[in-house]
Amino acid sequence: xxxxxxxxxxxxxxxxxxxxxxxxxxxxxxxKKYGFLPIDTPVMERKEILEGKSGEETxxxxxxxxxxxxxxxxxxxxxxxxxxxxSDLALxxxxxxxxxxxxxxxxxxxxxxxxxxxxAPVWRAERAQVGRYRExxxxxxxxxxxxxxxxxxxxxxxxxxxxxxxxxxxxxxxINDRRLLKALMKAVKVPSTLYDKVLxxxxxxxxxxxxxxxxxxxxxxxxxNTIQELIKxxxxxxxxxxxxxxxxxxxxxxxxxxxxxxxxxxHLKKILETINSVGNKSGNIIFDPFLVRGMAYYTGPxxxxxxxxxxxxxxxxxxxxxxxxxxxxQKAPACGFSIGFERILLIMNEQNMFPENLGKIDxxxxxxxxxxxxxxxxxxxxxxxxxxxxEVFPEAKKINKQMKIAxxxxxxxxxxxxxxxVKNKEINIKNMGTGESKTFTDxxxxxxxxxxx
Amino acid sequence: xxxxxxxxxxxxxxxxxxxxxxxxxxxxxxxKKYGFLPIDTPVMERKEILEGKSGEETxxxxxxxxxxxxxxxxxxxxxxxxxxxxSDLALxxxxxxxxxxxxxxxxxxxxxxxxxxxxAPVWRAERAQVGRYRExxxxxxxxxxxxxxxxxxxxxxxxxxxxxxxxxxxxxxxINDRRLLKALMKAVKVPSTLYDKVLxxxxxxxxxxxxxxxxxxxxxxxxxNTIQELIKxxxxxxxxxxxxxxxxxxxxxxxxxxxxxxxxxxHLKKILETINSVGNKSGNIIFDPFLVRGMAYYTGPxxxxxxxxxxxxxxxxxxxxxxxxxxxxQKAPACGFSIGFERILLIMNEQNMFPENLGKIDxxxxxxxxxxxxxxxxxxxxxxxxxxxxEVFPEAKKINKQMKIAxxxxxxxxxxxxxxxVKNKEINIKNMGTGESKTFTDxxxxxxxxxxx
Numbered sequence: 001x002x003x004x005x006x007x008x009x010x011x012x013x014x015x016x017x018x019x020x021x022x023x024x025x026x027x028x029x030x031x032k033k034y035g036f037l038p039i040d041t042p043v044m045e046r047k048e049i050l051e052g053k054s055g056e057e058t059x060x061x062x063x064x065x066x067x068x069x070x071x072x073x074x075x076x077x078x079x080x081x082x083x084x085x086x087s088d089l090a091l092x093x094x095x096x097x098x099x100x101x102x103x104x105x106x107x108x109x110x111x112x113x114x115x116x117x118x119x120a121p122v123w124r125a126e127r128a129q130v131g132r133y134r135e136x137x138x139x140x141x142x143x144x145x146x147x148x149x150x151x152x153x154x155x156x157x158x159x160x161x162x163x164x165x166x167x168x169x170x171x172x173x174x175i176n177d178r179r180l181l182k183a184l185m186k187a188v189k190v191p192s193t194l195y196d197k198v199l200x201x202x203x204x205x206x207x208x209x210x211x212x213x214x215x216x217x218x219x220x221x222x223x224x225n226t227i228q229e230l231i232k233x234x235x236x237x238x239x240x241x242x243x244x245x246x247x248x249x250x251x252x253x254x255x256x257x258x259x260x261x262x263x264x265x266x267h268l269k270k271i272l273e274t275i276n277s278v279g280n281k282s283g284n285i286i287f288d289p290f291l292v293r294g295m296a297y298y299t300g301p302x303x304x305x306x307x308x309x310x311x312x313x314x315x316x317x318x319x320x321x322x323x324x325x326x327x328x329x330q331k332a333p334a335c336g337f338s339i340g341f342e343r344i345l346l347i348m349n350e351q352n353m354f355p356e357n358l359g360k361i362d363x364x365x366x367x368x369x370x371x372x373x374x375x376x377x378x379x380x381x382x383x384x385x386x387x388x389x390x391e392v393f394p395e396a397k398k399i400n401k402q403m404k405i406a407x408x409x410x411x412x413x414x415x416x417x418x419x420x421x422v423k424n425k426e427i428n429i430k431n432m433g434t435g436e437s438k439t440f441t442d443x444x445x446x447x448x449x450x451x452x453x
Numbered sequence: 454x455x456x457x458x459x460x461x462x463x464x465x466x467x468x469x470x471x472x473x474x475x476x477x478x479x480x481x482x483x484x485k486k487y488g489f490l491p492i493d494t495p496v497m498e499r500k501e502i503l504e505g506k507s508g509e510e511t512x513x514x515x516x517x518x519x520x521x522x523x524x525x526x527x528x529x530x531x532x533x534x535x536x537x538x539x540s541d542l543a544l545x546x547x548x549x550x551x552x553x554x555x556x557x558x559x560x561x562x563x564x565x566x567x568x569x570x571x572x573a574p575v576w577r578a579e580r581a582q583v584g585r586y587r588e589x590x591x592x593x594x595x596x597x598x599x600x601x602x603x604x605x606x607x608x609x610x611x612x613x614x615x616x617x618x619x620x621x622x623x624x625x626x627x628i629n630d631r632r633l634l635k636a637l638m639k640a641v642k643v644p645s646t647l648y649d650k651v652l653x654x655x656x657x658x659x660x661x662x663x664x665x666x667x668x669x670x671x672x673x674x675x676x677x678n679t680i681q682e683l684i685k686x687x688x689x690x691x692x693x694x695x696x697x698x699x700x701x702x703x704x705x706x707x708x709x710x711x712x713x714x715x716x717x718x719x720h721l722k723k724i725l726e727t728i729n730s731v732g733n734k735s736g737n738i739i740f741d742p743f744l745v746r747g748m749a750y751y752t753g754p755x756x757x758x759x760x761x762x763x764x765x766x767x768x769x770x771x772x773x774x775x776x777x778x779x780x781x782x783q784k785a786p787a788c789g790f791s792i793g794f795e796r797i798l799l800i801m802n803e804q805n806m807f808p809e810n811l812g813k814i815d816x817x818x819x820x821x822x823x824x825x826x827x828x829x830x831x832x833x834x835x836x837x838x839x840x841x842x843x844e845v846f847p848e849a850k851k852i853n854k855q856m857k858i859a860x861x862x863x864x865x866x867x868x869x870x871x872x873x874x875v876k877n878k879e880i881n882i883k884n885m886g887t888g889e890s891k892t893f894t895d896x897x898x899x900x901x902x903x904x905x906x
Contacts, residue, residue: 001501001502001780001781002499003554003557003558003780003781004558005494005495005498006495006497006498006499006541006542009495009497010495011492011493011494011495011555011558011559012492012493012494013492013559013562013563014490014491014492014569017490017491017492017493018491020493021491032842033837033840033841033842033843034833034837034842034843034844035814035817035842035843035844035845037467037470037812038467038470038471038474039464039465039466039467039470040464040465040470040473041458041464041465042458042459042462042463042464042588043496043574043576043588044459044462044516044576044588045458045459046455046459048454049454063497063518063519063521063542064518064519064521065516065517065518065519065544066516066517066518066519066536066539066540068516068517068578072536073536076535076536082529083519083525083526083529086519086539087519088459089459089516091518101456102464104456105456105457105464106464106466109466110466111858111861111862112858113846113847113848113858115844116467121496123496123497125521135495135496135497143847146847146848148847148848150823150826150847150848151847153830154830154845154847157830274826274827274830277827278827278830278831278834327454327456328454328456359490361488364488370603373603373727374727374730374731377606377607377610377727377731378731380487381731384486384487387486388486389485389486389487389488390486390487390488391487391488391568392488392607393566394566394596394599394601394603394604394607395566395599395601395603405564405565405566408564409564
């Protein structure tokens with residue numbers, strides 16, 4: 001029988017689990033301090049909730065739950081509707097669509113402006129490759145119910161603080177607006193059928209450069225004139241990319257191509273100014289007119305965080321004012337940010353950004369003889385009362401065997417509880433790092449010694 | 454479109470999430486102090502791993518994952534093997550079978566005696582009824598690799614400490630041994646084909662009494678003589694049920710019917726003595742010769758915890774020395790305890806056993822004017838640096854509207870940041886519980902005031 005997890009799935013050993021737990025705790029801590037509230041939704045949703053929300057590509061990857069019993073038999077008989085009638089539920093592939101469903105269902109019992117975070121697994125039947133998993137954690141923070149640019153500012157600030165707390169330095173927040181991208185397409189007369197494809201190409205700016213973009217656009221069927229026009233515009237915008245001035249330049253070019261007389265530019269400036277005034281921990285924020293972001297549901301500002309240590313983004317988000325209305329018919333502006341949990345974990349692993357003592361056992365008590373087990377437990381409990389982690393070995397194997405086990409576990413201290421120690425009620429402890437040994441009669445003093453070592 | 458979760462599934466609102474989180478934290482804290490290690494496994498396992506392990510009843514409840522693409526098309530063509538060939542993966546229905554798979558796969562990289570806990574959801578397609586969910590959390594602690602009775606003692610002690618910490622009082626740990634049940638069946642000459650059914654009946658002792666048992670045994674086809682014999686034996690054992698002496702009485706009756714010359718009684722006594730010597734927090738432990746436990750895989754001692762506040766058990770476990778061998782061909786003794794997470798949550802809710810301030814927002818800052826948003830954020834950050842939860846309202850609505858929102862949220866304090874406060878750098882705070890207001894210029898002093906209120 002195959003004992004490894006199925007394709008793209010992972011077991012987590014204790015040392016990996018401790019890291020994931022640490023990451024979740026560090027993230028949650030900041031979300032909570034900002035007043036974001038946690039929720040949870042079932043891992044399974046009705047199929048119709050998940051379908052038609054996030055583009056074909058994502059939906060191909062949905063894991064569907066098979067009907068059971070009579071329902072399955074009936075479905076198999078109804079040959080015309082095979083195979084789509086075989087399932088009625090599916091595993092969520094992101095946390096945004098479930099949030100929209102949750103909000104539409106529960107909005108009467110939620111604050112008018114609902115600030116929530118959700119750290120939980122999602123499932124995608126991706127082809128297995130390095131760093132791609134079929135079960136992966138997502139970490140989303142979203143605000144529903146307000147169109148204020150302060151919302152964008154707040155989600156960017158909270159995510160920046162998290163990254164900073166985790167040890168990320170000199171990261172960059174890039175921000176753009178979906179509506180500007182559309183205006184850009186109009187401005188240079190890209191046929192509307194090619195918008196999406198051209199935008200996907202533009203998104204690769206940092207990776208393939210202007211020449212690469214030219215080539216790819218031609219391959220995508222854009223005519224030469226339009227390509228020239230687009231490149232010219234891009235060139236002008238690129239020069240001032242990293243400054244607030246870029247917004248003004250963009251306004252000059254693009255304002256007249258915006259669909260409605262709306263406040264795209266004022267909204268963007270407010271976000272940038274707010275963040276710059278509060279002071280963004282360890283990161284800076286820039287307007288990037290070529291930022292695209294994949295998800296179809298974004299309607300306004302979009303943003304992404306990249307770190308100099310990796311060539312991909314580590315967080316991404318934006319405003320999606322229509323998603324909840326699409327689902328429930330009820331209008332509700334919304335804006336969110338998603339932290340690339342698995343990516344960040346990978347980076348932190350590679351860059352040794354986790355604390356060293358994660359999951360460390362403070363005290364290991366080998367068992368000299370079965371008759372001392374109760375004494376060992378009582379002693380262990382007196383240390384556990386001080387929140388120390390204590391393991392009592394349950395078998396009276398030879399002490400050198402038990403010490404080997406302790407070494408392999410990397411325990412911090414060992415307490416030897418032999419005949420003398422039991423009789424004299426002594427705590428004979430050895431620090432496994434320094435090799436120093438000491439004898440105590442008082443638990444508290446021993447705890448202090450442990451904590452100062 | 455239906456917006457509620459599908460049958461048997463639940464959304465968790467923030468206030469419910471906080472309770473679940475609290476419960477998990479309180480449980481984990483104790484597991485960790487005892488040196489148990491956390492792991493995680495995928496929610497999906499290969500179907501063949503889950504099938505054939507836990508009895509027909511449980512397996513009927515498995516949610517299966519449908520194959521996709523070409524695989525699905527092929528499966529539909531292969532009519533002979535329909536419908537079982539439509540799926541290759543399934544959602545786990547417990548945490549024990551995944552543990553056995555995990556251990557068999559990873560044992561070379563795990564400690565020889567592996568102490569692990571796992572708190573995670575499982576899925577069962579149960580018929581919806583009050584308190585039965587299709588997605589439910591399980592909370593298991595298990596030790597693999599040791600046959601010592603100290604293992605049983607330790608898992609019972611750790612679970613008892615957890616229940617005690619959660620506020621459960623006067624609970625009872627009942628303990629028996631699967632082999633004694635089999636011996637009992639032999640002793641009174643129950644036909645071996647009826648063992649399971651008769652045991653299910655005996656398990657109801659506390660609920661239906663001796664008369665009820667008699668009736669049910671007759672209905673199950675047991676002959677009168679055997680019933681009489683069984684009742685006689687039960688009567689003798691019942692008298693001393695709650696004392697260590699009961700083990701000696703059971704030994705007299707049953708020892709000669711044990712399959713092998715093994716140490717059932719010594720093992721049981723060691724467990725009871727160890728626990729009694731260490732002192733079991735808030736609970737007592739008794740030998741209960743009629744405790745049965747449902748799971749097919751138990752091989753030795755079995756145990757259960759019941760609380761006077763509810764008519765069902767709140768934790769159950771036992772030794773399962775063959776499960777890992779069945780799966781992998783490698784011998785590994787194992788013993789575990791499972792805490793009834795959802796039941797405990799239900800009880801704690803009903804009995805008001807959760808702290809009052811779960812998820813409380815410490816400070817709410819209404820927004821007097823958009824121009825003060827940055828000041829409000831800066832002020833908020835200075836309190837967040839002291840680990841306080843601060844929410845800044847993002848829209849400059851009328852203050853009485855914002856105060857209504859604050860009241861609805863049940864925030865602890867409100868800081869008013871108007872023109873004067875911004876100009877004079879004052880912190881004008883009101884405790885929403887007592888109604889007391891105070892003005893500070895120093896954040897630290899204000900934090901102290903908040904913490905002492």
